[in-house]
Amino acid sequence: MAVDFVTILNNLDSAFMLRFEAFHQSNWGVMADWAYMDLSKSHQQAKLGVFNARVRQGVLEVALAHKQSSPSVGQWINYVGLRRWDNTYQFDLEPNNFPQTALVDRDEDWIDIILGFKIDKPINNNWLFSTSGDIGGFGLAAKLTGSLKLGVSYHISDEWDASLLYKGTYVDYNTGDEADHSYFSYKTITHGPIISASYQF
Template identity: 80%
Template sequence: MSQKLLAPLLGLACAFSSYSYAQQWQFKVEPYLLLTSIDGNSTIGTVDAPLAVDFDTILNNFDSAFMLQFAAFHQSNWAVMADWGYIDRSKSHQQARLGVLNTQVRQSVLQVALAYKQSSPNVGEWINYLGLRRWDNSYQFNLETNHFPQTSFVDRDEDWVDIILGFKIDKSITNNWLLSSSGDIGGFGLATTKLTGSLKVGVSYHLSDEWDVSLLYKGTYVDYDTGDEADSSYFNYQTITHGPIISASYQF
């Protein structure tokens, strides 16, 4: 009889333990739309001058990107945060003197960080974090010239990882409105990135205990190069990705 009672009691104990552990965590999922512009310069190997000249035009043709943020906060105030964004765009650009430039540019950025949360009446909720930001870029350019039978073609993949230090501040304005700001800096020349950083500012509106909506503006800068400038292995990427953000977050 005692053995028959022991099994369900152990089951209840395990279930209660799992529930108690889950109660120690709070999760936040936030998909958002970034209306993207990318300004800057890039050099890929020893490509023909017309291709290099048109790269700024290519970058400025991005329209939008879908991104997702996730955070898990423990009751000890420690947290794990992640931010992922992906852009993939193809476009043809006609130039009267040169020909048709067909492009496909993909940019993926994944950020993972360990964070600690604090709060005070004057500052609001303050989060400091240390993490990694991984860039994964792919470029395909095909120039169909007007004056030559052959075409110029470039197909290049570049990826790298940066160490970042950052912060996030949420300051209450009224009962439902928050002023939100966050930023980070990284690279520090530890690998091939000279400098990278981001800054985001805006407002959030508290709809309920579970839902928030936000309108912000974000900019991310990177200055990266690798290889020898004299040969085809060289790659330089110095850009600012920026634009307004519209997001909705769910907390549970």
């Protein structure tokens, strides 16, 4: 099932994305990326009452990284890290003449190992082409997970950059027995544009 951008936007309560990178002069460093969204929807039916749905998702990535550079490639970063998924699903019914009934109240979280790269290649004095990607899972938690991001950045000043990127993230995860109520399957591709500003110090 595909959920379009307009549907997500119309039911979005809150969302944010944060990214952090820190490197030592030895070229070793750490990277972190955190994305969160909170969606909710209520629907009233005259005979039954009010149906409420809420979905929350947080994805946190932390990695140990090493960077190098060359005139032909630009700056290249290799990294190994962890991606933590934190999903909450709540569905309940408020009948007209009875107490509220919880239909679904479930939390699912897991951690995947990821291996990735990031390349920043100058186009000219102000523009930079940027791409990054990773692959992980390997059956330790998710069967497979991966992401790909590409776009451009504009150098505003020594401290500030602005970026326009497109990112897609895939995951194939399941747990439990299909014949049991505890079974959970999560297989999605989440993708869309990212407009961001970054500060370097």
